[in-house]
Amino acid sequence: xTHADPTSIAGKRFPLRDSFTHVVIGAGEAxxxxxxxxxxxxxxxxxxxxxxxxxxxxxxxxPYLFGGxxxxxxxxxxxxxxxxxxxxxxxxxxxEEGVEVAIxxxxxxxxxxxxxxxxxxxxxxxxxDRDAAWLVGFERMTIATGARDVALPFPxxxxxxxxxxxxxxxxxxxxxxFSGRRIAIIGGGAxxxxxxxxxxxxxxxxALRVAAPAPLRILGREEVTGLAWQQDGAWREAACDTVVLAxxxxxxxxxxxxxxxxxxxxxxxxxxxxxxxAQGRSSLDGIAVxxxxxxxxxxxxxxxxxxxxxxxxxxxCACEEVSAADLRALRPPxxxxxxxxxxxxxxxGPPNQDQVKRLTRAGMGACQGRRCRESVxxxxxxxxxxxxxxxxxPLRPLPLSVLAALEEDPALRANWTxxxxxxxxxxxxWEPAPPDAEYIGGRLSGGDVVK
Amino acid sequence: xxxxxxGGVTGxxxxxxxxxxxxxxxxxxxxxxxxxxxxxNGGGCTHPYSPLFRxxxxxxxxxxxxxxxxxxxxxxxxxxxLDEGQLDRLWKSTRLATDQGFAAEVLDRAALRDxxxxxxxxxxxxxxxxYGGHANPQRTSQAYAWAVERHGGRILQHTTVRGIRTRxxxxxxxxxxxxxxxxxxxxxxxxxxxxxxxxxxxxxxxxAPARVEMIVTEPLPPIAMGGVDGNGLYGRQTLRxxxxxxxxxxxxxxxxxEATPRPVNTPVMAxxxxxxxxxxxxxxxxxxxRSWGGIVENTPDGRPILDRLEDPANVVVASMxxxxxxxxxxxxxxxxxxxxxxxxxxxxxxxxxxxxxxNLPLDWRSRQxxxxxxx
Numbered sequence: 075x076t077h078a079d080p081t082s083i084a085g086k087r088f089p090l091r092d093s094f095t096h097v098v099i100g101a102g103e104a105x106x107x108x109x110x111x112x113x114x115x116x117x118x119x120x121x122x123x124x125x126x127x128x129x130x131x132x133x134x135x136x137p138y139l140f141g142g143x144x145x146x147x148x149x150x151x152x153x154x155x156x157x158x159x160x161x162x163x164x165x166x167x168x169x170e171e172g173v174e175v176a177i178x179x180x181x182x183x184x185x186x187x188x189x190x191x192x193x194x195x196x197x198x199x200x201x202x203d204r205d206a207a208w209l210v211g212f213e214r215m216t217i218a219t220g221a222r223d224v225a226l227p228f229p230x231x232x233x234x235x236x237x238x239x240x241x242x243x244x245x246x247x248x249x250x251x252f253s254g255r256r257i258a259i260i261g262g263g264a265x266x267x268x269x270x271x272x273x274x275x276x277x278x279x280x281a282l283r284v285a286a287p288a289p290l291r292i293l294g295r296e297e298v299t300g301l302a303w304q305q306d307g308a309w310r311e312a313a314c315d316t317v318v319l320a321x322x323x324x325x326x327x328x329x330x331x332x333x334x335x336x337x338x339x340x341x342x343x344x345x346x347x348x349x350x351x352a353q354g355r356s357s358l359d360g361i362a363v364x365x366x367x368x369x370x371x372x373x374x375x376x377x378x379x380x381x382x383x384x385x386x387x388x389x390x391c392a393c394e395e396v397s398a399a400d401l402r403a404l405r406p407p408x409x410x411x412x413x414x415x416x417x418x419x420x421x422x423g424p425p426n427q428d429q430v431k432r433l434t435r436a437g438m439g440a441c442q443g444r445r446c447r448e449s450v451x452x453x454x455x456x457x458x459x460x461x462x463x464x465x466x467x468p469l470r471p472l473p474l475s476v477l478a479a480l481e482e483d484p485a486l487r488a489n490w491t492x493x494x495x496x497x498x499x500x501x502x503x504w505e506p507a508p509p510d511a512e513y514i515g516g517r518l519s520g521g522d523v524v525k
Numbered sequence: 526x527x528x529x530x531x532g533g534v535t536g537x538x539x540x541x542x543x544x545x546x547x548x549x550x551x552x553x554x555x556x557x558x559x560x561x562x563x564x565x566n567g568g569g570c571t572h573p574y575s576p577l578f579r580x581x582x583x584x585x586x587x588x589x590x591x592x593x594x595x596x597x598x599x600x601x602x603x604x605x606x607l608d609e610g611q612l613d614r615l616w617k618s619t620r621l622a623t624d625q626g627f628a629a630e631v632l633d634r635a636a637l638r639d640x641x642x643x644x645x646x647x648x649x650x651x652x653x654x655x656y657g658g659h660a661n662p663q664r665t666s667q668a669y670a671w672a673v674e675r676h677g678g679r680i681l682q683h684t685t686v687r688g689i690r691t692r693x694x695x696x697x698x699x700x701x702x703x704x705x706x707x708x709x710x711x712x713x714x715x716x717x718x719x720x721x722x723x724x725x726x727x728x729x730x731x732x733a734p735a736r737v738e739m740i741v742t743e744p745l746p747p748i749a750m751g752g753v754d755g756n757g758l759y760g761r762q763t764l765r766x767x768x769x770x771x772x773x774x775x776x777x778x779x780x781x782x783e784a785t786p787r788p789v790n791t792p793v794m795a796x797x798x799x800x801x802x803x804x805x806x807x808x809x810x811x812x813x814x815r816s817w818g819g820i821v822e823n824t825p826d827g828r829p830i831l832d833r834l835e836d837p838a839n840v841v842v843a844s845m846x847x848x849x850x851x852x853x854x855x856x857x858x859x860x861x862x863x864x865x866x867x868x869x870x871x872x873x874x875x876x877x878x879x880x881x882x883x884n885l886p887l888d889w890r891s892r893q894x895x896x897x898x899x900x
Contacts, residue, residue: 079894081775082735082774082775082776082894083774083793084776086774088792130812183792183794185789185790185791187900188787188789188900189778190776190787190788190818191791192778192897194791200792200795209792407765410764412595423682426557432663433663433664433667435765440743440744440814466790467794467816471743471812472798472812473810473811473812473813474742474798474801474811475802475810477794477795478798480795480799482799486773486774486793486796487796489774490757490772490774490800491757492757492759492772493737493772493847493848494735494775494827496826498826498827498828499823499826499828499847500574500618501621503828503876503877504875504876505876507826514617515614515618516611516614516754516755516756516757516758516759
């Protein structure tokens with residue numbers, strides 16, 4: 075090759091803020107243990123955790139279903155950092171043992187060499203705090219991001235006061251900022267029992283727990299004021315200000331999926347879970363998944379979701395306002411005021427959640443599909459499990475200003491073009507391509523291309 | 526039976542025009558229709574350098590009705606310039622359209638701000654193109670597919686083409702993973718896979734595959750004309766309100782067999798955010814919620830190959846060289862004519878024949894600096 079196309083990615087640098095032999099994502103028990111073990115074996119280890127979150131993310135229910143039941147103290151970053159460290163004493167131990175710890179830091183992307191990303195010189199992890207995004211290099215990664223909540227789209231589920239078990243646990247034990255008083259708990263398994271025990275342990279009033287799958291209605295206009303459930307054919311009601319959906323959680327597989335690790339459908343481990351061996355090693359060399367990110371316990375999710383999705387008006391995707399009926403009819407979004415194909419979903423052949431997302435917008439919203447992923451998947455998987463809907467960076471919503479702050483190679487800027495850099499492409503195609511034409515596609519500056 | 530290999534916009538549009546006239550068509554698609562570059566691009570419908578430009582402009586306003594499903598097409602484009610160099614290049618590209626009788630208007634900073642409240646003091650001005658437009662790529666791809674079926678055409682998804690059988694200088698059957706399909710004509714419109722499909726027929730179709738990427742933000746209240754771009758970015762505000770923009774370094778790759786590699790993102794996506802914030806400095810708080818990549822192909826001069834071969838005489842080869850979505854209504858109509866009558870009666874395609882690459886050196890990719898790096 076004479077010299078590489080200057081407008082291509084070949085030869086461009088991606089400035090790194092630092093490099094580590096081992097990065098660990100998620101500072102729960104599994105992550106802290108992995109980071110300490112890495113440091114003990116002489117690795118240069120970085121342990122990152124997204125908590126305390128950018129306050130804007132609580133409202134988007136990222137990463138958990140927080141349901142607007144965290145108090146205003148979560149806006150005070152320094153105070154929240156103190157609480158996180160207090161709630162996880164292992165963090166200080168890890169620091170003392172030489173682990174570099176970064177809390178309030180989200181892992182939003184990971185970039186490794188592959189068939190369509192040959193130009194990446196080293197493995198890179200994308201990190202961000204509230205102000206800026208940056209990259210660090212890594213050789214090995216342990217993903218210990220835990221599990222997230224499964225929302226059940228019963229009527230009223232989008233009201234402030236409806237939370238998931240993980241959101242409730244984080245509000246109670248991690249942030250110490252739970253603002254509810256009287257709660258109802260949904261679920262019959264260990265998750266619901268733990269939520270009930272935690273609630274009682276902190277002196278909260280537990281109005282009731284609905285253990286067996288039953289039709290539900292969450293009551294309230296501006297926020298939750300009660301729960302109605304069906305029992306022996308009759309509706310019963312109880313007053314509460316919070317409903318904790320503690321039926322099931324699902325492994326957070328965003329990072330393994332982004333990296334290209336094999337992920338399989340495994341209902342015994344919470345649904346889609348990374349394929350790992352006994353040591354937690356994924357299909358990708360040097361990438362391990364530990365803790366609940368590698369699999370959660372089996373639960374009654376399917377029965378509950380079936381009940382919730384049976385109603386046509388069930389609001390499956392809250393961000394984009396897509397109902398179960400819209401999905402079944404494959405109806406275009408409301409702003410188009412158009413109908414779907416006559417046969418609805420059946421028109422598509424084997425259902426694919428990404429395809430249905432693009433047609434109906436279910437899962438396309440600002441919560442990045444976290445609240446509806448499992449519902450849409452259940453709805454598409456009547457005959458056999460639909461494939462995993464893809465995850466893409468940024469794995470957490472990042473303000474333009476934060477992502478834009480990532481340091482950039484000056485050669486990348488100097489050679490930036492809107493579309494390739496082929497001068498003849500932009501000149502009349504009814505005339506022969508002229509030699510040495512000027513490129514009039516989108517360029518940033520009139521400066522010469524850096525060779 | 527006309528068999529179309531490739532369920533992207535080019536193949537689907539060709540099938541649509543043929544089926545609409547009552548011809549029997551089968552589209553063979555290795556995955557899902559519109560799944561690759563056709564369904565994941567910037568959605569631009571503004572290509573004044575193409576001989577198909579006039580037809581592109583004529584057809585888009587009718588496509589919703591023709592296809593019976595919304596494409597989300599909207600007319601007009603606004604170009605933003607952050608310096609005089611950008612403005613100068615924008616005018617050069619504008620003149621390609623105004624020379625053909627289309628209208629464009631100067632926008633000073635205030636006029637630009639009226640149309641695009643997101644721009645800042647750093648914008649020197651812009652141009653309003655009273656032509657062109659943008660549409661939703663995925664919805665349009667699906668609309669073509671459903672329209673083909675409504676007109677009696679057949680679409681085989683998840684079906685891979687293994688070869689084209691010829692006899693006496695004509696293609697007689699297309700061999701697929703779902704069996705053989707007898708044919709009277711074949712259109713190869715398989716994007717970056719077109720070269721490998723044409724090669725056994727004795728034709729070298731020079732093309733290099735590449736990966737490109739885009740980002741999208743959370744929705745914002747829609748502005749009057751969402752087709753706004755500039756500053757080294759292409760893209761638009763979607764009808765829902767999201768900002769979807771691409772640009773920047775591409776990556777030359779190689780294909781490995783009949784699959785298309787998963788198009789990942791790279792830190793270039795942060796460069797997209799940087800350029801977007803430079804163009805719209807008031808939107809720093811707006812969140813990026815997703816990104817994606819796509820695999821496209823380019824010919825050595827970056828221009829389409831739209832050609833009916835001499836041997837086998839009933840095979841048409843089509844590559845749009847990385848710019849296929851917006852032109853697709855017109856391209857499909859032109860290709861349908863190539864299949865049926867051997868020539869296009871509404872556009873001069875004489876410069877888009879495969880034969881222009883007859884003397885191309887074998888190592889053309891290396892010479893152009895387009896080699897893929899090793900994996």
